[in-house]
Amino acid sequence: MNAIPARIFLVRHGERLDHEDPGWAMKAERPHDPPLTKAGHDAARSLGLYLRTGRFVQPENVSILASPLLRCVETAQSITRGLVHAHTNPSLQIPILLEPGLVESVYYIHKDICKNKSLRGEHYPPWPIYQLNVWHKQHVTERVMLESAGMHPAPQYLIDHHGNLNELPPVDKRCAAAAKALIFSSAFAGRDVILVGHGQTTVLWYNAIATTPIAFAPPFTGVAELMPAPQRDNGNVYVLWHPQCTPFSTPHLGTEGPVAPRPKRRVVVPVQYVPKDDAEDS
Helix, strand or coil: CCCCCCEEEEEECCCEHHHHCCCHHHHCCCCCCCCECHHHHHHHHHHHHHHHHCCCCCHHHEEEEECCCHHHHHHHHHHHHHHHCCCCCCCCCCCEEECHHHCCCHHHHHHHHCCCCCCCHHHCCCCCCCCCHHHHHHHCCCCECCCCCCCCCCCEEEECCCCCEEEECCHHHHHHHHHHHHHCCHHHCCCEEEEEECHHHHHHHHHHHCCCCCCCCCCCCCEEEEEEEEEEECCEEEEEEEECCCCCECHHHCCCCCCCCCCCCCCCCECCCCCCCCCCCC
């Protein structure tokens, strides 16, 4: 039971620029890949500080995995700044691993691209769908590692006969497989793992891991914390992943209490578990 993460935090990215300025997407070359607003950066930095002071996350024991879309990488970057704020070693560098298993589905990517009506025909879609690790390392933060987290291969993007973008495998299967790989990856054994994704993919990962699924869209920088609880039943060992706070709450913004009671319902998940494939989109 030592070869699993100590805790898993799932975080939706911060406020995206086109939320503050809807007209931005109408002219953007990459309308599906906006940066954060200043408020988005500030909220993510506040979340990092809250994780350090309110959830006692030790920066030396953190692994951060982020979707390779820009808003998620920037959210991860600002979370790391909050984590090391007032740390005894303020120069501590927390690496950021990019994980294709967290990237948003093509359904939402397609909708965002279509906001710019000039992106048609040979201009659809803007390639690459998400920037490579080296681009993020050069243009966003040096904390991005050149190797990806490796929980799931990059999606295969295809153009269907209607000229629309599709992906293989489907997003629910991709997220479920990546969540399973994370739990049993020795690279994260005993570590606090922070996953930064999108409203849809964070919920799909959460429902693949947690004892009780949810079906709502998280707010910007909403955070869910899961902790494993080994169980024994007739000699068999099980792991239940319990929420330690209200799923996808925002206590770091000063509007909510951080801790909720554990749910009474307990769904046994065997160690050799296969994540559910029926997680709902949000």
